[in-house]
Amino acid sequence: MHVLVLGGDGFCGWPTALYLSDRGHDVTIVDNLSRRAIDIELEVESLTPIRPIGERLRVWHEVSGREIGLVRLDLATEYDRLVALLSALRPDAVVHFAEQRAAPYSMRSTQSKRYTIDNNVRTTHNLLSALVATGTDAALVHLGTMGVYGYGWSGSAPIPEGYLTVKVPTPDGDLEREILHPANPGSVYHLTKTLDQLMFSFYAANDQVRITDLHQGIVWGTQTAQTVRDERLINRFDYDGDYGTVLNRFLMQAAIGHPLTVHGTGGQTRAFIHIRDTVRCIEIALANPPAAGDRPMVFNQVTESHRVRDLAKLVSSLTGVRVANLPNPRREAVENDLVVRNDRFLALGLEPTTLSEGLLDECTGIAGRYRSRVDLSKIIARSVWRSGMEIADDLLTELPTPPALQPQAAPGPHER
Amino acid sequence: MHVLVLGGDGFCGWPTALYLSDRGHDVTIVDNLSRRAIDIELEVESLTPIRPIGERLRVWHEVSGREIGLVRLDLATEYDRLVALLSALRPDAVVHFAEQRAAPYSMRSTQSKRYTIDNNVRTTHNLLSALVATGTDAALVHLGTMGVYGYGWSGSAPIPEGYLTVKVPTPDGDLEREILHPANPGSVYHLTKTLDQLMFSFYAANDQVRITDLHQGIVWGTQTAQTVRDERLINRFDYDGDYGTVLNRFLMQAAIGHPLTVHGTGGQTRAFIHIRDTVRCIEIALANPPAAGDRPMVFNQVTESHRVRDLAKLVSSLTGVRVANLPNPRREAVENDLVVRNDRFLALGLEPTTLSEGLLDECTGIAGRYRSRVDLSKIIARSVWRSGMEIADDLLTELPTPPALQPQAAPGPHER
Numbered sequence: 001m002h003v004l005v006l007g008g009d010g011f012c013g014w015p016t017a018l019y020l021s022d023r024g025h026d027v028t029i030v031d032n033l034s035r036r037a038i039d040i041e042l043e044v045e046s047l048t049p050i051r052p053i054g055e056r057l058r059v060w061h062e063v064s065g066r067e068i069g070l071v072r073l074d075l076a077t078e079y080d081r082l083v084a085l086l087s088a089l090r091p092d093a094v095v096h097f098a099e100q101r102a103a104p105y106s107m108r109s110t111q112s113k114r115y116t117i118d119n120n121v122r123t124t125h126n127l128l129s130a131l132v133a134t135g136t137d138a139a140l141v142h143l144g145t146m147g148v149y150g151y152g153w154s155g156s157a158p159i160p161e162g163y164l165t166v167k168v169p170t171p172d173g174d175l176e177r178e179i180l181h182p183a184n185p186g187s188v189y190h191l192t193k194t195l196d197q198l199m200f201s202f203y204a205a206n207d208q209v210r211i212t213d214l215h216q217g218i219v220w221g222t223q224t225a226q227t228v229r230d231e232r233l234i235n236r237f238d239y240d241g242d243y244g245t246v247l248n249r250f251l252m253q254a255a256i257g258h259p260l261t262v263h264g265t266g267g268q269t270r271a272f273i274h275i276r277d278t279v280r281c282i283e284i285a286l287a288n289p290p291a292a293g294d295r296p297m298v299f300n301q302v303t304e305s306h307r308v309r310d311l312a313k314l315v316s317s318l319t320g321v322r323v324a325n326l327p328n329p330r331r332e333a334v335e336n337d338l339v340v341r342n343d344r345f346l347a348l349g350l351e352p353t354t355l356s357e358g359l360l361d362e363c364t365g366i367a368g369r370y371r372s373r374v375d376l377s378k379i380i381a382r383s384v385w386r387s388g389m390e391i392a393d394d395l396l397t398e399l400p401t402p403p404a405l406q407p408q409a410a411p412g413p414h415e416r
Numbered sequence: 417m418h419v420l421v422l423g424g425d426g427f428c429g430w431p432t433a434l435y436l437s438d439r440g441h442d443v444t445i446v447d448n449l450s451r452r453a454i455d456i457e458l459e460v461e462s463l464t465p466i467r468p469i470g471e472r473l474r475v476w477h478e479v480s481g482r483e484i485g486l487v488r489l490d491l492a493t494e495y496d497r498l499v500a501l502l503s504a505l506r507p508d509a510v511v512h513f514a515e516q517r518a519a520p521y522s523m524r525s526t527q528s529k530r531y532t533i534d535n536n537v538r539t540t541h542n543l544l545s546a547l548v549a550t551g552t553d554a555a556l557v558h559l560g561t562m563g564v565y566g567y568g569w570s571g572s573a574p575i576p577e578g579y580l581t582v583k584v585p586t587p588d589g590d591l592e593r594e595i596l597h598p599a600n601p602g603s604v605y606h607l608t609k610t611l612d613q614l615m616f617s618f619y620a621a622n623d624q625v626r627i628t629d630l631h632q633g634i635v636w637g638t639q640t641a642q643t644v645r646d647e648r649l650i651n652r653f654d655y656d657g658d659y660g661t662v663l664n665r666f667l668m669q670a671a672i673g674h675p676l677t678v679h680g681t682g683g684q685t686r687a688f689i690h691i692r693d694t695v696r697c698i699e700i701a702l703a704n705p706p707a708a709g710d711r712p713m714v715f716n717q718v719t720e721s722h723r724v725r726d727l728a729k730l731v732s733s734l735t736g737v738r739v740a741n742l743p744n745p746r747r748e749a750v751e752n753d754l755v756v757r758n759d760r761f762l763a764l765g766l767e768p769t770t771l772s773e774g775l776l777d778e779c780t781g782i783a784g785r786y787r788s789r790v791d792l793s794k795i796i797a798r799s800v801w802r803s804g805m806e807i808a809d810d811l812l813t814e815l816p817t818p819p820a821l822q823p824q825a826a827p828g829p830h831e832r
Contacts, residue, residue, distance in 0.1 A: 079530065110549045114495065117541045121611070125533045133526045157586035166582035167590070170573035174583070179598045183614055191618045195611045198599055202607045206747055206801060331622055385622060
């Protein structure tokens with residue numbers, strides 16, 4: 001199968017491209033290297049050292065004997081080149097990661113809000129238009145987010161996979177309808193994924209595009225069986241306040257002896273998935289596309305749910321690093337429960353990597369190894385959801401002597 | 417009240433600008449004259465002769481003594497100029513008509529699909545961003561469409577004003593929730609209005625922007641009390657297959673003796689409103705904005721519903737012109753019922769102009785008067801929803817001798 005991986009240089013895209021290549025698929029990465037440009041803008045780098053994309057691909061060829069193609073292309077603005085690419089390659093499938101993917105970055109400034117909307121909406125719509133215009137009958141797999149559902153909206157009802165059955169009162173009695181789950185996005189970034197959903201529904205109905213939307217939880221972990229083969233293949237590990245995801249941030253913080261930054265009470269419950277499971281899910285989705293004419297198929301790409309403060313406690317108990325409760329820069333529910341259905345991936349053979357088995361490896365193996373690369377001034381989250389919201393000062397201005405990163409028998413002292 | 421009318425040179429925007437000016441408001445039109453550019457692209461003109469915008473404004477000053485400002489600005493691309501404008505003018509209200517508004521045009525080509533998405537989404541989001549960035553506490557009134565609801569989805573239940581009460585089954589019993597009515601857009605144009613809705617919901621919640629979304633039916637009629645004061649103030653009357661609305665097309669067709677073009681069985685039921693009522697509704701909405709922090713307020717801006725074939729029969733019976741059933745270039749339900757709530761505008765004093773009172777005036781007064789301006793090759797709808805769909809040939813290649821446009825006592829013969 002020939003697969004285009006749009007955004008194949010990014011945190012999810014890169015390990016997906018390698019995994020699919022390793023599994024015998026012909027892979028072409030399409031990327032404008034925007035994630036690297038944002039690093040430059042934010043004056044921060046991945047904790048792990050990321051090699052130039054050309055070098056990454058050469059090393060992959062060395063270690064695997066397999067070629068991955070690369071096309072540098074801005075999907076939001078270079079429509080004609082996208083059409084030419086689809087016409088030339090006639091891919092069997094397209095995996096679409098090519099969107100600005102950080103909620104805090106999307107709320108950072110007017111410029112970043114506008115960039116997130118313009119980039120994400122135009123990229124998705126250009127892709128849909130180009131598939132139709134070129135008659136490319138490729139299965140389209142898109143990375144959505146659990147955040148399209150919002151949190152706490154449906155009480156004790158588990159979040160279904162995309163579609164919600166409701167009863168609509170009518171003069172003739174209740175009418176049962178299955179609707180796209182109501183959208184409750186918590187940031188401009190999440191908003192773009194709710195806009196994507198509506199575009200997908202339209203193009204699936206009008207043009208019979210075959211679309212799978214993967215509503216992914218928060219990804220943790222860094223490496224896959226492919227990215228560990230050579231240090232030059234290593235995946236991103238973002239720890240900064242904009243791009244770092246909560247659990248990876250805790251792991252990095254523990255590795256350098258920085259207090260674990262919990263926003264508000266930490267009562268937010270979120271769904272998680274390891275990057276190794278992400279890449280497996282993509283292949284499962286590619287192998288099980290909807291039929292032409294079907295509505296978009298939705299999978300909840302999550303394996304477990306945790307309350308943020310419980311994760312902080314867990315990392316704290318493993319490492320002895322204290323928890324710091326900071327002001328929350330987001331507008332969100334202080335506390336929420338979360339039950340998510342993920343029956344589809346389990347039924348199709350996914351065997352989840354659980355936090356309990358993978359956590360400490362990650363902590364010592366990556367965060368500890370590259371701790372000297374941390375810029376302490378980038379740790380505190382400073383993108384606020386509305387101007388004037390309180391932000392914390394830096395908690396640490398000097399890197400402490402390396403602590404012994406060993407599991408502790410008993411939890412260390414916790415602070416609120 | 418100082419009101420910006422975005423898109424104030426267009427079919428709804430122009431009469432709204434004049435009406436608000438006439439009612440004593442300070443009006444500034446913001447427009448990039450894109451509607452005129454599309455006329456050039458499509459090689460067609462309004463049936464009524466439209467004067468340059470500068471002349472329109474000079475004449476309005478002559479006949480009313482009132483000034484309307486004009487700023488030529490592309491809202492989708494000139495964000496910094498929009499910010500400067502809001503900062504300088506500090507408007508009390510913004511009326512947002514600045515979107516590509518024709519469903520057939522939006523489906524005409526890949527280029528027109530992409531233009532519709534890029535223009536409409538970016539314009540709406542730039543506006544929201546700029547209001548927040550400049551701290552402009554203006555009431556925002558936006559022209560939505562009945563098409564966001566789709567047709568026939570909710571059985572015998574009347575379409576509510578924006579929000580639908582549903583019951584969500586949970587392990588603890590049904591949970592009642594009021595949700596944004598599920599989106600069922602029938603074209604890329606309608607799709608953009610569903611995307612607008614989600615952006616409005618987010619910015620109302622996160623930034624307390626005060627937003628009213630008017631889900632308008634199909635507008636008919638041409639003139640208002642202001643546009644009739646001088647022929648140089650006349651409003652657009654689009655009759656072509658892309659921009660002409662169904663009833664105005666029937667009136668034009670009757671005026672020149674062209675068969676009334678009904679697509680499919682004509683079983684589509686649609687909601688209608690006269691342009692005179694549109695401008696009144698805008699003022700009512702401006703006077704009754706939601707409070708800061710409220711979700712967007714939605715009005716259904718419609719006054720009556722009719723089945724397309726019944727309208728054709730009505731016009732045919734008044735004029736003797738026959739009905740022609742043509743292939744439907746759209747993908748839509750062949751037949752649908754439609755019951756729409758419009759309680760809010762009625763409660764706030766709207767007195768609808770009904771078809772029965774206004775129809776023949778419109779037919780003789782406008783369509784008859786300018787019949788010689790018709791380009792017969794532009795009448796048939798040729799934008800298809802998917803490539804390969806059947807389109808009709810021209811039905812008339814020469815303008816007939818003017819028929820006597822008089823009401824007939826008995827309906828003329830109808831053809832299927």
